[in-house]
Amino acid sequence: MIDYTIFYRKELPADGAWVDVPRWDIFISSFNSSERVNKVYDWVDADQKHWLMQPDYDYRPDEYPNGDVFGNTSANEAEFFQDYFDKVGVDLFDGKQICIDITGFIKPYMMHLIFCFKRMGVKKLDIIYSEPDRYAKKEETIFSDELVYQIRQVVGFAGIHAPDTSNDLLVIGSGYDDELIAQVAENKNHCRKLQMFGLPSLRPDMYQENILNAYKASEAIGVGIRNMPSTYFAPANDPFAVATELSALVCKENERKQLSNIYLCPLATKPQALGFTLFYLTECYDMSISMIYPFCHTHTRETSKGISRISKYTIEFAG
Amino acid sequence: MDLWLSQLVLNIISDACHDNEQFIESQETIFEKIQSLITQPNENIRPVDRLADLVSILHGLQKKIDIAVNNYPFTSEIDVNILTSPGELIFLIPKIISKYFSPFRELRYLYLMDELENLLSGQQKYINTIVREKELPCSFKIGARLYGLRTLETYSAGEVNKEGSEFEFLHLDEQLRKIQSSQYKTFAKELCLRRLSERKILFSGDDSNKIKTKELDQFFDVDNKSRFLKDATSFVCDKLSKDRIYFLKLIAQLKKSSKFSNSAGHITDNNIEAIINNLSCSEYPLIEKVNIFLLYQDWSRGYDLVKSSVSISEECSLFIQDKNYKCRQKSALSHFQNDLYAQILRESSKKQRYLGMDDFINMSAGLPRNLLIILKHVFQWSVFNDEAPFSDKRMISVQSQREGVIEASDWFFRDARMVGSYGSVVQDGVSRLATLFREIRFSDKPTECSLVSFSVDLTGITDEAKKIIKVAEDVSLLINIPGGQRDRNTKRVDGKYQLNPMLSPRWDLPVHRRGTIALTNDEVNSIFDPEYRDNYDRLMKTRVMRMTAPMFGRKSQDIGKRSINQGQLPGIGSD
Numbered sequence: 089m090i091d092y093t094i095f096y097r098k099e100l101p102a103d104g105a106w107v108d109v110p111r112w113d114i115f116i117s118s119f120n121s122s123e124r125v126n127k128v129y130d131w132v133d134a135d136q137k138h139w140l141m142q143p144d145y146d147y148r149p150d151e152y153p154n155g156d157v158f159g160n161t162s163a164n165e166a167e168f169f170q171d172y173f174d175k176v177g178v179d180l181f182d183g184k185q186i187c188i189d190i191t192g193f194i195k196p197y198m199m200h201l202i203f204c205f206k207r208m209g210v211k212k213l214d215i216i217y218s219e220p221d222r223y224a225k226k227e228e229t230i231f232s233d234e235l236v237y238q239i240r241q242v243v244g245f246a247g248i249h250a251p252d253t254s255n256d257l258l259v260i261g262s263g264y265d266d267e268l269i270a271q272v273a274e275n276k277n278h279c280r281k282l283q284m285f286g287l288p289s290l291r292p293d294m295y296q297e298n299i300l301n302a303y304k305a306s307e308a309i310g311v312g313i314r315n316m317p318s319t320y321f322a323p324a325n326d327p328f329a330v331a332t333e334l335s336a337l338v339c340k341e342n343e344r345k346q347l348s349n350i351y352l353c354p355l356a357t358k359p360q361a362l363g364f365t366l367f368y369l370t371e372c373y374d375m376s377i378s379m380i381y382p383f384c385h386t387h388t389r390e391t392s393k394g395i396s397r398i399s400k401y402t403i404e405f406a407g
Numbered sequence: 408m409d410l411w412l413s414q415l416v417l418n419i420i421s422d423a424c425h426d427n428e429q430f431i432e433s434q435e436t437i438f439e440k441i442q443s444l445i446t447q448p449n450e451n452i453r454p455v456d457r458l459a460d461l462v463s464i465l466h467g468l469q470k471k472i473d474i475a476v477n478n479y480p481f482t483s484e485i486d487v488n489i490l491t492s493p494g495e496l497i498f499l500i501p502k503i504i505s506k507y508f509s510p511f512r513e514l515r516y517l518y519l520m521d522e523l524e525n526l527l528s529g530q531q532k533y534i535n536t537i538v539r540e541k542e543l544p545c546s547f548k549i550g551a552r553l554y555g556l557r558t559l560e561t562y563s564a565g566e567v568n569k570e571g572s573e574f575e576f577l578h579l580d581e582q583l584r585k586i587q588s589s590q591y592k593t594f595a596k597e598l599c600l601r602r603l604s605e606r607k608i609l610f611s612g613d614d615s616n617k618i619k620t621k622e623l624d625q626f627f628d629v630d631n632k633s634r635f636l637k638d639a640t641s642f643v644c645d646k647l648s649k650d651r652i653y654f655l656k657l658i659a660q661l662k663k664s665s666k667f668s669n670s671a672g673h674i675t676d677n678n679i680e681a682i683i684n685n686l687s688c689s690e691y692p693l694i695e696k697v698n699i700f701l702l703y704q705d706w707s708r709g710y711d712l713v714k715s716s717v718s719i720s721e722e723c724s725l726f727i728q729d730k731n732y733k734c735r736q737k738s739a740l741s742h743f744q745n746d747l748y749a750q751i752l753r754e755s756s757k758k759q760r761y762l763g764m765d766d767f768i769n770m771s772a773g774l775p776r777n778l779l780i781i782l783k784h785v786f787q788w789s790v791f792n793d794e795a796p797f798s799d800k801r802m803i804s805v806q807s808q809r810e811g812v813i814e815a816s817d818w819f820f821r822d823a824r825m826v827g828s829y830g831s832v833v834q835d836g837v838s839r840l841a842t843l844f845r846e847i848r849f850s851d852k853p854t855e856c857s858l859v860s861f862s863v864d865l866t867g868i869t870d871e872a873k874k875i876i877k878v879a880e881d882v883s884l885l886i887n888i889p890g891g892q893r894d895r896n897t898k899r900v901d902g903k904y905q906l907n908p909m910l911s912p913r914w915d916l917p918v919h920r921r922g923t924i925a926l927t928n929d930e931v932n933s934i935f936d937p938e939y940r941d942n943y944d945r946l947m948k949t950r951v952m953r954m955t956a957p958m959f960g961r962k963s964q965d966i967g968k969r970s971i972n973q974g975q976l977p978g979i980g981s982d
Contacts, residue, residue, distance in 0.1 A: 166479075166480035169480075170480060204480075207481060235830060235831060238527070239525070243480055244477065244480065246473065246476065246477050247473070247477075248469070248470050248473040248474065249473070250466070251411050251412075251414040251415050251418070251466075252418070267821070270821070270822070274822075275525055277522060278521075278522070304818075304821070307780065307818050307822065308822070374474075
């Protein structure tokens with residue numbers, strides 16, 4: 089297993105009074121109506137700032153923000169970024185300091201973008217994530233329309249699977265959307281299922297809200313939330329702890345009995361999804377492991393109120 | 408797909424034959440023939456001498472394709488050589504083995520594929536193609552949820568697979584529901600006992616202490632079967648009849664009616680008192696409800712209510728003395744007892760009662776999985792309520808059963824929201840249907856007893872409504888009743904559907920199906936087709952008002968006419 093906690097992680101002031109924060113060459117953020125996305129965009133100091141307009145938020149062109157805006161209608165993450173890189177040119181990123189604010193990203197887009205940068209040979213990425221004060225409707229908050237039209241591998245995270253499915257494992261990073269948890273679990277019905285919860289959660293009450301929602305999906309998961317050893321925990325705002333825990337989990341499960349195929353599905357916070365991504369890109373290439381995701385048509389434009397904390401994570405890829 | 412299945416076949420052959428001498432003798436030829444299938448022309452090949460090596464070669468080819476697909480977003484091309492035609496490996500590997508390994512000569516190879524619903528339309532089309540092109544000694548059995556069968560098309564010149572020709576269709580849910588109710592009940596109870604026994608919850612391994620299936624019922628607190636549900640309705644008896652909630656409601660309706668001149672007899676305060684006295688039967692609240700129900704029937708026909716109440720009272724007295732006395736009360740009870748009891752519970756702000764193994768088994772609608780889920784939730788609530796279920800003959804409380812049943816019902820409704828855009832549309836339609844059933848059940852004069860099913864002329868509704876009914880059936884929210892329903896007026900055979908009884912607790916509906924309501928095309932469109940949804944409230948109100956005192960669907964100017972024009976209603980039937 090790999091200990092990812094040696095990566096750099098820094099907290100930035102939530103009021104925007106940032107000192108000792110580098111100026112980046114390129115800053116990329118995904119637009120939505122949350123205060124935390126827009127404020128961070130304003131506070132960041134960068135030569136170029138790119139707003140990405142993900143079609144899932146369904147913004148009309150007249151609702152686009154000011155600045156360099158890149159949008160297209162493809163809801164496929166690979167096509168979306170192919171279009172983006174065609175427009176800005178891949179060379180733009182050569183040897184540049186890049187920062188991505190993942191707060192407004194829909195997870196498969198975020199995963200694919202990081203995958204692209206790794207493929208392009210980018211060695212270092214700064215990632216920003218702003219935590220909300222609270223979610224708009226507490227445990228009732230809906231992040232997507234929950235109308236899943238497809239459950240599939242995220243492009244770039246397909247893996248190479250084995251026909252033997254006798255000891256397949258599904259690891260779900262369980263979040264607020266119980267429908268999504270249930271649908272993924274049903275889709276990989278044959279797999280043994282493990283859940284990873286965010287603990288400590290972003291805010292103390294969010295853990296309870298998370299558990300309340302995840303309980304609704306327990307029928308599809310097949311075991312209760314409190315049934316160890318099917319439940320794991322990792323801090324909701326620390327991708328490096330998540331990646332470390334995931335790495336240890338897979339190691340442990342493989343030691344117990346060689347796993348045939350592994351499916352990963354991060355449905356909780358963006359830092360958790362970032363942790364899953366980091367683990368995958370570091371350890372899972374060419375293995376029978378894939379990252380799957382339940383794709384919905386639309387996502388809610390504004391799900392949170394306020395900013396409680398802003399974190400900067402620095403990811404470094406080996407050569 | 409072909410590489411995937413071929414690896415599986417060879418692994419199974421390896422498990423079965425790796426140390427078989429006869430196989431070892433013929434393996435050189437077998438390997439050579441199989442290897443030639445995946446070799447490019449003029450390619451030098453290194454012969455393999457183990458099945459595992461052959462599997463490795465196939466896995467290598469699969470890996471090559473996977474990597475090419477993964478890299479497609481960057482390369483915009485898939486650089487792989489396709490060495491075989493569709494299905495060739497799947498059919499020829501078994502053929503080669505059968506030809507050169509004589510013990511397998513007569514063997515039929517069956518590919519079992521499950522969860523077809525997880526494949527996209529294009530992927531299913533490929534499966535359909537190999538099913539269509541199948542060659543002996545191979546065959547297929549494919550499992551799928553009903554909603555998951557996206558297409559029957561193939562890549563074979565656009566041909567479509569036809570049932571009876573290219574495949575046979577086995578509807579498992581229907582097969583299970585065909586099993587005789589008593590047989591299923593016994594099976595279900597034995598299943599539960601076995602599970603409880605294996606987990607050592609119910610009894611230890613001592614056979615002499617074994618509990619019989621019928622004794623399973625004793626662990627659940629259920630209503631006592633007293634005469635006319637006297638015990639179960641005793642909570643009403645702390646009030647005088649005239650102060651009981653259903654009589655207060657009737658009094659209000661009679662007073663409201665007295666404002667109109669009508670043919671139901673002139674209603675004065677004295678008359679109202681007489682009517683209430685005539686309908687009273689203070690010892691048996693259920694009988695009072697029956698009497699009121701009969702009065703509502705007479706009222707809707709425009710009869711004189713005082714005379715009606717006298718007649719009801721006379722028959723009631725005789726019926727109380729002799730339960731076999733043939734009267735309207737006896738007939739009404741035989742049909743509407745459960746509904747009237749449900750009304751008493753509701754009027755008294757008590758929750759509906761879905762209690763005991765028999766109710767749970769009925770709810771499961773022939774599917775053991777549903778039963779186990781109900782019992783799991785009931786058990787969890789019982790443990791939570793500190794009841795130590797199944798130990799020392801302790802009973803699982805009414806409260807635990809109720810909470811568990813509701814939770815299971817909610818799960819079933821949520822679970823039907825499958826992948827795809829129709830999920831919520833179907834749920835909305837089923838919700839409207841169930842709400843209509845509930846309104847009718849709790850109306851003054853329900854026309855059908857234990858109403859959880861409807862019939863409709865499917866040729867007259869919109870394509871969208873038809874489609875949504877079909878999807879609702881595919882996700883088991885609705886159950887198609889084979890044979891349909893013969894329309895009373897036209898003798899036409901209409902489609903007939905039952906709301907899945909797993910949903911009954913969610914809407915306070917019965918778990919047994921008896922009456923069937925014939926819905927008009929407009930009503931069905933307003934329930935299931937989102938385009939006509941706006942008509943739903945009006946149409947539902949119109950229908951329910953016909954069953955509601957004092958107007959029974961008539962406008963005030965119509966009062967005085969002897970009867971409602973029943974011909975305007977669609978035919979009404981019952982099982």
